Amino acid sequence: MSEFNFTGFISFEAAYAAPTATATAKIGELREDEMGGRWRYCKAGAAITNPLLGLGCYAQPADNTPSATAIGSMTLIVTDATCTADQYANGTILIGAAAAYRRFYHVRSNTASDGTYTTLTLYHPIRYAIAGTEWATIVPSPYSDVRHISAGAGLMSVVCMALQTVTSGYYFWGKTRGPAYGIVSSTVPGAASNDRAIVFQGTDGALIMADEAWNAGNSQQYAGYLLPRTGSTYGGGDQTFMLQLE
Incomplete structure (x- = not known):
């Protein structure tokens, strides 16, 4: 059984509470607010100084060798010389084997x-016996090391918006779905007809119109769509949008 509900409730007061130096929830924990917005519990891997930008996952995969493990086991020992406790909590591990036996597991702790070595505890049991000669790749929770996109420009995906500044190493609730407001990269979206879809600029996480971003050699990440009516009658474009990261 999971340690937390798939969707628990979070008040806006709690969602906007000041970030903390110690965790008060599990990394990646999912909550919904009164308006159906979604929030994920995150850790800032570096200082977040501009809360109106999309924030990216800085965590990188780790290659490991799994030990021999029997079918049904809820734990798995893998090579890792440096990890800290729960560094991989709510991440995933892929066990490399023949295609029919290749499996994707979710890490509890x-x-x-x-x-x-480190010992992983899984959310679900091992499906096929592991001989100990396979390769494995652990991908930490995408919310375990959240930073400004500029930390890895063009090579990071946006996972949330912080909506407040966060000290490096602190924990906070990052918004992943629902009404939001962002900084634009160039033209304010919505001034022109049929200008509704917006994406995150790959260099800094600012908003940019889809027709500016999706061109030869670029497939920047979808952010969502504009919410209010726009156009010259209403002062041009707008930056209030429906965030759709999940």
Whole structure:
């Protein structure tokens, strides 16, 4: 059984509460507010100084070798010389094997490395026996190291918006779905007819119109769509949009 509900409730007061130095929820935990907006519990890997930009996942995959493990086991020992406790919590691990036996598992928690290994506890049991000769790749929770997109321009995906500044290493609720407001990269969206879809600029996480971003050599990440009526009668474009990261 999961340690937390798929969608729990969060008040706006709690969602906008000041970030904390210690965690008060599990990384990646999902909550919904009164208006159907969604929030994920995140950790800032670096200072978040502009809360109106899309924030990206900085965490990178880790290659490991799994130990021999029997079918039905809820734990898995893998090589890792440096990880800290729960560094991979709510992440995933892919066990490399023949295609028919290749499996994707969800990580509940992990122990701190003993200098050689870490033990993963899984949300669901091992489906096929592991011989110990396979390869494995762990992908940490995308919410475990959230930073400004500029930290890895063009090579990061937006996972949330913070909506407030966050100190490096602090924990906060990042918004992933629902009404939001963002900084634009160039032209304010919505001034022209049929100008509704917006994406995140790959260099900084600012908003940019889809027709400016989707061209030869670029497929920047979809952010959502404009909410209010726009156009010259209403002062041009707008930056209030329906965030659609999940």
